[in-house]
Amino acid sequence: MSDDRAFTYNGGAVPPGDTQNIRYGISETYLGDPVRIPVTIVNGERDGPTAFLTAAAHGDELNGIEVVREVAHEWDLSELAGTLVCLPVLNVPGFLAQQRYLPVYDRDLNRSFPGKPGSTSSKRMAHQIYENFIAPCDFGLDFHTSTRGRTNMLHVRADMTDEAVYRLAMAFGSKVVIDSDGPSGTLRGEATDDDIPTITVEMGEAHRFQRPLIDDALDGVRSVFAEYGLLETDAVRWPGWRTIVAGAGEKTWLRADSGGIVDTHFESGSLVREGERIATITNPFKEDAVGVEAPFTGLLIGLLENPVVYPGNPLCHLVEIGASTRRAIEAGDAPSPVGQPTPSE
DSSP, X not given: OOSOOOEEETTEEEOTTXXXXXXXXXXXXXXXXXXXXXXXXXXXXXXXXXEEEEEOSSTTOOHHHHHHHHHHHTSOOTTOEEEEEEESOSOHHHHHHTSSSBTTTTBOGGGSTTOOTTSOHHHHHHHHHIIIIITTOSEEEEEEOOOTTEEEXXXXXEOTTSHHHHHHHHHHTOSEEEEOOOOTTOHHHHHHHTTOOEEEEEEEOTTSOOHHHHHHHHHHHHHHHHHHTXXXXXXXXXXXXXXXXXXXXXXXXXXXXXXXXXXXXXXXXXXXXXXXXXXXXXOTTSOSOEEXXXXXXXXEEEEEOSOEEOTTOEEEEEEEOOHHHHHHIIIIISOOOTTSOOOOO
């Protein structure tokens, strides 16, 4: 980097050794009042990479907000080597309404990147965020949860064919990595295409803070900082076991074939074996029970939380695992099923 290590954005600059909390205007309301997003920029006194941490691109996905806030405002960053750009709430209108999408024609902010000036409202907002706070960075972590009525075990989604993304995903240290391209318009996909390696961290459910998941994600952030030298005192973590899910045939959403009330027999993160009953669907009289069985042995990384379904509604997200991973889980590192004994050979 040059001697002038100030982080600059349209309207300001943060010199080395300084921290700034900014409310940055990205749009206007119907009344002409500014729509402003909170941004904390920590520019270390020592040279190093520039990283972004983002959350709440979907306004009701809250776990990541606390991860980003704690890093920015509770961690000791006095010895930071490099710059942190912390954006805890990207979708401020959605956050205020506590809904997933922008309450402006229900646009998805996370399908609007890198944005475009003079285009739709969502793309104008995305452009302001991307050009000022994402484009100057070297890599990034984007935090999400499952949508309303479902939950995810903590896992990473990343394009593992990209060497720089692979390094970042492995440094975060989650047990499960879903190898996939970021869909068009996502922050992850567009930043990675611009040579800014980015991973998505999925964790838990919408509309709540889940402390164990937040703490686990914070450990992942510490591990990334150690890998890239932002903080020298931390070590890169090993999660105990890891599985990388690459092929389309190695993961599936199981869906309800009948409407009714769902009794789920496992927790998110559980190991289930081929043929085991994951859930049972019944009518209000507990009649006409329909069992939903695992088509292969794998991990439940996503699970229904709202126990009512129409035909076609998703019930769970199952990913296939190898024999060595299964043995590690069976050694005691996975949660037990709900209302059933621990699976055994």
